[in-house]
Amino acid sequence: MLRRWYVAIPALLLTLAGSYGVYKSIPPQYQSSAVLSLTVPISGPSTLGDPRDRVMEANPLLNFNYGLNMTAEVLVQILGAEDTMIKLGARPHGETTYEVNNGSPNPELLFSQPFVLIEGKSSDPRAAKEIVQRVTQRARVELDKRQAQLKAPPTTYIIMTEILEPTDAVALRNDAMRYTAAVLLLGALASVAAAFVAESVAAALRRRRRDRSDAAASAPVNEPVLQR
Template sequence: MDFWAAVAVLLRRWYVTFPAFLLTIAGAYLVYIGIPPQYESSAVLMLTVPTTGSTQSTRPGKPEMLINPLLNFDGGLNMTASLLVRVLATARTAEELGVRPDGDTGYLVNNGHPNPELLVNTPFLMIEGVSTDPASAQEIVRKVVGRAKVELVTRQRLLNAPPATYITISEVISPTPAVIQNRGRLRPAATASLLGLCAGLMAGFAAESVSAGLRRRRAPRTEDRPPERQPDLPVCERTSPRRRE
């Protein structure tokens, strides 16, 4: 069956396909409004070294060179960013920040790539908070930012790093106001629409098939017809030959 033949079938069975199309629209709309909207807030943090560098002189009288933190990025910052990503992404940290597994609020942390295993060379921390409430989405981002600063200081203190060499965190982008994200509702609605269209097409072709079957049943079959009776032919009397005298 080619394309135009299929279109002809759907148009011929409009009393099946048209209600199915209306039900598909109604179902997709109900799915769309039935899913609560998601709000998203984000923040970007950057790790930098102090202006005096990552080392501390043991001779106080020796002059120290001052370094621009934005011109002093090395692998240590990348490793520290990956470490913070792992710490902040644990279930224990999320629970301490008030995120419940069955709750409507959550967050994501990465260092510029969604897979922290790749150890992407970047001193940044990307934080995204999602929630069904805009205030909660922005608040969870603030909590993660504060926790990142605390974790960074705690890790360096545990390693007995000189305070003058502590890595610092600066907010490149502070927690943004939450904006609505319709991705979570559009995908299920699109899926429901696709399934509804497929069901409507199947219903239209099924109606065509049933109708064709009924027509074949109503039409008399050739082999079921009684054989036509041939007209009776007159029987000629057989005359006996004359006997020779």
């Protein structure tokens, strides 16, 4: 590397310039978040129906263990479906997208807690926050829709509370830093490889010149022939 500094240094400079270009070429991503919580209404999961029949009417979503957790998972599946994303103005790999989970991406922990976590990402900070707001509103619509389909009494409807309202979008540079680090690493390896290649070529040329010199020195000298 020291002997071939005139090869290694330009290669390193090109690497720095290329990594800077990569860093600037990747637009920053902005992220906004919201957290929703599902709770049982104060009146409880059931209510008295017709007083003459004295029959209790219950919310089917709360009529079994882990009802709130199951409802949260249902909402996660509905909101995370591709059709729902398109209707809300997002795409799985588009410029503006979002992710929904119930607090854990591990499918073995589906019943961990009755939360719905929403994260929106976009190259535009306003779009990132707006997509989270739309998903939050859609979550309320879907929850009421499912309970109405099950003919649950309105007084037993599950309450959705915004524990964390859609936050202002913050810049994320993870992708840019990751790609920049990859370019720096590859460029550094290429610089070292270029220096070694230059040294190998120079060594091969030196050996060839030395072999030619040795061959010329060991060649027999033709003495002049005297004519009578």
